[in-house]
Amino acid sequence: MHLFLRRLSLLGDALSHAVLPGIIAAVVLSGSTNAFYVVCGALVASLLSITAVRLLTNAGLSSEGALGVTFTTFFALGVLGLNIFGSQIDLDPSCILYGSLELAPLETFPLSAQFGAHFEVPRAAFSSLLTLVAVTIVIVSRRRRLMITSFDSEMLKLSGSSTLNRFDSGLFFAVAAAAVVNSFFAIGAVATTGILITPAVIARLFSNSMRGMWIITIISTTGIACCGYLLAVVFDTPVAGAVSGLAFLLALLAVFLSPHGGVLPRLIRGKLLILKIATDHVLANKLDDEKQLTNLNSRNPRSSNGFFMLTWLRISGLMAQDGTLTEPGLRRAQTLVRSHRVWESYLVNELKFAPDHVHEPSDRMEHFLTPDLTEKIADQASLSEKTTLGKKS
Amino acid sequence: MIAETLPFFFFPSSFLSLSVLPTSHVALVILGASTIGALLGAAGSIMLLRREALLGDSLAHCTLVGVVCAFLLTGRKDFDVLFLGALISSALGLIIIKAIQSIPLIKPDAALAVVLAGFFGLGLIGLRTVQVSALGNKAGLDSFIFGKAALMTSSDVSASLVIAIIIFIVIFITRRSLAALCFDSQGLVSLSSPIRWAQVIVALILLSAVSVALPATGIILTCSLLIIPGCIAKFVTRSFNYYVICASCMGALSGAAGTLLSFYFENVSTGASITLAATFFLLLILSLRKCRSFFRPTPRLLTVTQERS
Amino acid sequence: MQIESTPLNSGALANKGIPALEFHNVSVAYGDALVLTDIDFTIPVSAFVAVLGPNGAGKSTLLRTALGLVPRCSGWIKIFGSDLKDVRTQIAYVPQRESVSWDFPARALDVVLMGMFHEVCWFSSMGPQRRNRALEALDRMGMADMANRPLQQLSGGQQQRVFLARALVQEPKLLFLDEPLAGIDVETEAIIIKTLKELCNNGATALVVHHDLSTVESYFDHVLMVNVRLMCPAGPTSKVFSAETIKATYGPRLSLLEEARLAARPIIHGET
Numbered sequence: 024m025h026l027f028l029r030r031l032s033l034l035g036d037a038l039s040h041a042v043l044p045g046i047i048a049a050v051v052l053s054g055s056t057n058a059f060y061v062v063c064g065a066l067v068a069s070l071l072s073i074t075a076v077r078l079l080t081n082a083g084l085s086s087e088g089a090l091g092v093t094f095t096t097f098f099a100l101g102v103l104g105l106n107i108f109g110s111q112i113d114l115d116p117s118c119i120l121y122g123s124l125e126l127a128p129l130e131t132f133p134l135s136a137q138f139g140a141h142f143e144v145p146r147a148a149f150s151s152l153l154t155l156v157a158v159t160i161v162i163v164s165r166r167r168r169l170m171i172t173s174f175d176s177e178m179l180k181l182s183g184s185s186t187l188n189r190f191d192s193g194l195f196f197a198v199a200a201a202a203v204v205n206s207f208f209a210i211g212a213v214a215t216t217g218i219l220i221t222p223a224v225i226a227r228l229f230s231n232s233m234r235g236m237w238i239i240t241i242i243s244t245t246g247i248a249c250c251g252y253l254l255a256v257v258f259d260t261p262v263a264g265a266v267s268g269l270a271f272l273l274a275l276l277a278v279f280l281s282p283h284g285g286v287l288p289r290l291i292r293g294k295l296l297i298l299k300i301a302t303d304h305v306l307a308n309k310l311d312d313e314k315q316l317t318n319l320n321s322r323n324p325r326s327s328n329g330f331f332m333l334t335w336l337r338i339s340g341l342m343a344q345d346g347t348l349t350e351p352g353l354r355r356a357q358t359l360v361r362s363h364r365v366w367e368s369y370l371v372n373e374l375k376f377a378p379d380h381v382h383e384p385s386d387r388m389e390h391f392l393t394p395d396l397t398e399k400i401a402d403q404a405s406l407s408e409k410t411t412l413g414k415k416s
Numbered sequence: 417m418i419a420e421t422l423p424f425f426f427f428p429s430s431f432l433s434l435s436v437l438p439t440s441h442v443a444l445v446i447l448g449a450s451t452i453g454a455l456l457g458a459a460g461s462i463m464l465l466r467r468e469a470l471l472g473d474s475l476a477h478c479t480l481v482g483v484v485c486a487f488l489l490t491g492r493k494d495f496d497v498l499f500l501g502a503l504i505s506s507a508l509g510l511i512i513i514k515a516i517q518s519i520p521l522i523k524p525d526a527a528l529a530v531v532l533a534g535f536f537g538l539g540l541i542g543l544r545t546v547q548v549s550a551l552g553n554k555a556g557l558d559s560f561i562f563g564k565a566a567l568m569t570s571s572d573v574s575a576s577l578v579i580a581i582i583i584f585i586v587i588f589i590t591r592r593s594l595a596a597l598c599f600d601s602q603g604l605v606s607l608s609s610p611i612r613w614a615q616v617i618v619a620l621i622l623l624s625a626v627s628v629a630l631p632a633t634g635i636i637l638t639c640s641l642l643i644i645p646g647c648i649a650k651f652v653t654r655s656f657n658y659y660v661i662c663a664s665c666m667g668a669l670s671g672a673a674g675t676l677l678s679f680y681f682e683n684v685s686t687g688a689s690i691t692l693a694a695t696f697f698l699l700l701i702l703s704l705r706k707c708r709s710f711f712r713p714t715p716r717l718l719t720v721t722q723e724r725s
Numbered sequence: 726m727q728i729e730s731t732p733l734n735s736g737a738l739a740n741k742g743i744p745a746l747e748f749h750n751v752s753v754a755y756g757d758a759l760v761l762t763d764i765d766f767t768i769p770v771s772a773f774v775a776v777l778g779p780n781g782a783g784k785s786t787l788l789r790t791a792l793g794l795v796p797r798c799s800g801w802i803k804i805f806g807s808d809l810k811d812v813r814t815q816i817a818y819v820p821q822r823e824s825v826s827w828d829f830p831a832r833a834l835d836v837v838l839m840g841m842f843h844e845v846c847w848f849s850s851m852g853p854q855r856r857n858r859a860l861e862a863l864d865r866m867g868m869a870d871m872a873n874r875p876l877q878q879l880s881g882g883q884q885q886r887v888f889l890a891r892a893l894v895q896e897p898k899l900l901f902l903d904e905p906l907a908g909i910d911v912e913t914e915a916i917i918i919k920t921l922k923e924l925c926n927n928g929a930t931a932l933v934v935h936h937d938l939s940t941v942e943s944y945f946d947h948v949l950m951v952n953v954r955l956m957c958p959a960g961p962t963s964k965v966f967s968a969e970t971i972k973a974t975y976g977p978r979l980s981l982l983e984e985a986r987l988a989a990r991p992i993i994h995g996e997t
Contacts, residue, residue, distance in 0.1 A: 082702050083705075084647050084650075085464070085467065085469070087468075087643075088464055088646070090470065091470060091643035092640075092644055092647060092695065092698065094639075095636055095637075095639050095643065095644070095691050096640070096691060096692065098636050099636065099640065099687070099689075099692050099695070100688075102685055102688035103684060103685075103688045106684050106685055106688065107684075221529075221530050221533065224516075224526050224530055268534060268537040268540075268541055270533065270537075271530065271533065271535070271537060271538070274516075274530050278515065278519065279515075296754050296798060465826070465829065467826070589847045589848075591847070592839075592847065593842070595831075596842060599825060599826065599829045599836070599839065600820065600824070600825040600826075600839075602789075602792075602794055602818065602820045602824065603819060603888070603891070604818075604840070649830075650830060653830050654830055654831070654832060654875050655830060655835060656829070656830055656835070658830075659830040
C-alpha cells in the first residue's frame with residue numbers, strides 16, 4: 024500500500040524482472056536450487072537494481088526512464104545467464120513470472136515434523152508467514168514515519184535526523200523487497216504486482232483516511248487471494264491469473280461505481296449539480312412573480328429546457344402539478360430568498376458595499392448558504408430582515 | 417477471414433517478400449529487428465517525453481489477452497491475426513488506464529500497474545485454456561515473454577516494414593502537433609483541434625508499435641526498446657525532430673547490433689542481446705558526457721528540470 | 726500581416742460596444758465539486774485586467790473555462806461577441822510555467838516557432854520569414870541573444886519571456902496569462918509588463934492572473950476579483966480595487982467565505 028502512496032506502483036513489476044539475474048547467479052554459484060540461495064540471490068539483485076535506478080537518475084535520466092532501463096537490462100542479463108548456463112540449472116523462468124502455488128503445498132518444511140504428521144506446513148506458507156510478521160512489525164512500529172515519507176519525503180528530510188531517514192527508507196525498501204520476492208515464488212511476478220497495488224487502489228477509492236485504507240487493503244488482499252485461489256482450483260486456471268484477474272475486475276467495479284471517487288457517480292453528481300443550479304433559479308423566480316419561464320430563459324439561455332426542470336421540480340416534490348409551489352418547495356424558495364437578503368445586508372453592513380452593488384453577488388450566494396450558515400451570518404451581522412433592493416420583496 | 421478484410425496488408429507484404437527482401441536468414445532477421453527497433457524507438461521517445469514511459473510496459477502486458485483470444489477465435493498464428501488481437505486488447509487497456517487516471521485520487525502509475533496485472537492475469541487464464549484445449553503449448557508463453565525474433569519469417573518482416581513505414585509517415589505529417597503536444601498542449605489554443613487529434617494519434621502510434629513488435633519480440637524487448645533509445649536521444653539532440661529521428665536510429669542500431677551478436681554467439685537469445693546492446697549504447701553516451709564535463713571545467717548554467725507533479 | 730490592422734479592428738469593435746470578453750452566469754465544476762459559481766462580468770476592449778483572488782479561488786479555472794479547456798455547468802461565454810471556435814486565432818494563452826516540461830529537447834527559438842505552427846501546412850517548412858518574426862518577438866522580450874539556447878539552460882525569468890514571445894508571434898487580440906510574474910526576476914517583470922501595456926495600447930486585451938496586491942494599481946487598469954464567486958463587479962481599478970473589496974476577497978472574513986464555499990458542495994437532497 025505504501026508503494027502505491029509513494030507513486031512507485033510499478034516497482035513490483037520492475038523488481039520481478041530485475042531479480043532474474045540474481046536468481047540465476049545464486050543457482051549457478053551455489054550449484055543447487057535450494058530456496059534459501061535463490062531468495063538471497065533475488066534480494067541481492069533487487070537491492071542492486073534499486074541502486075542502479077538511483078545512479079541513473081542522478082546521471083540525468085528521468086525516474087521512469089531509469090526504472091525502465093534498469094529492469095529491462097537486468098532481465099536481459101538474467102536471460103543471458105540462462106542462455107549461457109542453461110544446461111547446468113533446472114530452472115524454468117516462466118515459473119517466476121506466474122508462480123507455482125499449485126505445487127507449494129507439496130513442498131513441506133522440516134519443521135512440520137514437530138507438529139506431527141498431520142500438519143504438513145507448506146513451505147511457501149511458512150515463509151510467507153514469516154515475511155508477513157516481519158512486514159507487520161516494521162510497518163506498525165514505523166507507521167507514522169511511513170505515513171510522512173509516503174506523503175512528502177522532503178518534509179521528513181527537513182525535520183532532521185537524516186541518517187534515521189535513510190535507515191527508514193532503506194528499511195522500507197528492504198521489507199518491501201522481501202515481501203515482494205517472497206510472493207514471487209508463490210504467485211509469480213505479475214500477480215504480485217496486482218496484489219500489491221490493486222487492493223490499495225480499491226481502498227483509496229473507498230476511504231479517505233490512512234486507517235480506513237489499511238483496513239480495506241488488508242481485507243481485500245486476503246479476500247482476493249483466497250477467492251482467487253478457490254476460483255483457480257475450481258476452474259483449473261493458473262492461480263496467478265485468477266488472483267490478478269479477480270483483483271482487476273474488483274478494481275474496475277470500484278473505479279466505476281465507488282461513491283467516493285468512482286467515474287459514474289462523479290458524472291452523475293456533476294449532472295445533478297447543473298440541474299440544481301438551474302432549478303434553484305426557477306424556484307427563486309417562482310416566489311417573485313408568476314411569469315416564471317420567460318424570466319428563466321432570459322437569465323439562463325444555456326439551460327433552455329425549462330420543461331425538464333419543471334419536471335424535476337415536480338419529481339422532487341417541490342412543485343405541484345399545476346405549477347404552484349408545494350410546502351417544501353415554498354420553504355426552499357423562502358430559504359433562498361432569505362439567504363439572499365441576509366447576504367445582501369452582510370455585504371452592505373459589514374463590507375460597506377454600495378447598496379446598488381449587492382444584488383448580483385447575493386444572487387449567487389443564496390444558492391449555497393445552508394440555513395444554519397445563514398443564521399450565523401445573520402447573528403454576526405445582527406440584522407433584521409429588511410431588504411435592500413426592490414427586486415426581491 | 418482476416419486475409420479478406422485486410423488486403424492492403426497482404427499485397428505489399430507479399431510483394432516485398434517476393435522481390436525486395438533479402439533471402440539470407442540473418443539479413444532478414446536483422447532487417448526485421450532494425451525495423452521494429454526503429455519503430456519502437458520513435459514511439460517510445462514520444463512517450464518518454466510525455467512522462468508516460470512505462471505506459472508501453474503496461475500495454476505490452478495487455479496484449480497477451482488479445483493475442484490469446486485472437487488465436488482462440490481464428491486458430492491461426494499468423495502475424496496479422498496476432499497483430500489485430502494485440503491492437504484491440506491494448507487499445508482496451510489504454511482506455512481503461514485513461515479512465516482510471518482521470519480519477520484524481522489515483523496516481524497515474526497505479527493505474528498502469530492495475531491494468532498491467534489485471535490484463536496479464538486474464539491473459540494467463542486464457543493461455544491455460546489454450547493449453548488445455550491442446551491447440552498450443554507452453555512455448556507460446558515463453559515466446560511471448562522472450563520473443564522469437566530469430567524465428568521471424570519474411571512475411572512477418574515485410575508486414576512489420578509496411579506498418580512501420582505507415583507509422584513513420586504519420587509521425588512526419590503530424591510532427592508539429594506532436595511536438596506541441598509533448599511540450600505544452602494547453603498553451604496553443606489556436607492549434608487546439610489538431611492537438612486533440614494528436615493525442616489520439618500518439619495513442620494509435622504507440623499501440624500499433626507495440627502490437628507490431630510483440631508477436632515478434634516479446635514483452636521485455638519491447639519495453640526496453642521503447643525506453644532506452646529515447647533516453648539516449650535525449651542526451652544527444654536539441655530539437656524535437658532530431659530527437660525522434662535519433663531515437664529511432666538508436667533503436668534500429670540496437671536491433672541490428674543485438675541480432676548480429678546473437679548470431680555470433682550461438683546460445684544467446686536475440687531479445688537479451690538487443691536489450692544489452694541498447695543499454696551499452698546508453699552507458700557509452702553517459703560516460704562520454706561524464707568525460708566531456710570532466711575535461712571542461714568551466715561551469716555551465718544549472719539545468720532546470722521541472723518534474724510534473 | 727495583421728499587425729497594422731489590429732488597432733483598427735479593435736477600435737472598430739470598441740466603437741460598436743462589443744466587449745472583448747463576456748461571462749454570463751457561468752458556473753464550473755470539476756466532476757461534482759464546484760470551483761466557480763455564477764461568474765458574470767464584461768471586459769471592454771483594450772483593457773489590461775488583473776484577475777485576483779486567494780489560492781484555490783478558481784482564477785486559473787476562470788481562464789481555462791474561457792478557453793474551453795474546462796467545461797462549464799451553466800451560463801455562456803462570448804469572446805468579441807462570438808463563440809470561442811470562431812475567434813481561436815485571435816487568442817493567445819500563456820499557461821503557468823510549471824505546467825510545462827522544460828526539459829523538452831528544443832531551443833528558445835523552437836518554442837517561439839511553435840506559436841506559428843497553425844499557419845503552415847505539414848509539408849512546408851517554417852521559412853525565413855517566420856524565423857525572423859520569431860527572432861523579432863524574442864528581441865522584443867530581450868532574448869535575442871539566447872535564441873539558440875536549449876530550454877534546460879534557461880532561468881525562470883527567461884523561460885517566461887520565451888513563453889510570452891510565443892504568444893506575441895500569434896499577434897493576438899486577446900491574451901490570457903496565468904501567473905506570468907510568479908518567481909521571476911525584476912528585469913523580466915519589467916519587460917513583461919512593458920510589453921503587455923504596449924499591446925493593450927495598440928488595441929489588444931489582456932487578462933493576467935496576478936498574485937501581488939501591491940503592484941495592482943500601478944500595472945493594471947481593470948481588476949476582476951474572484952473567490953469561487955465574483956466578489957464584486959469587475960471594473961476599473963480606481964473604482965473597484967479598494968480595501969473593502971480586498972478584504973472581501975481575501976479575508977479576514979475568509980473563514981465565513983470558506984465555510985460558505987464548503988457549503989457549496991452539492992447537497993442534492995434533504996436540503997430543507
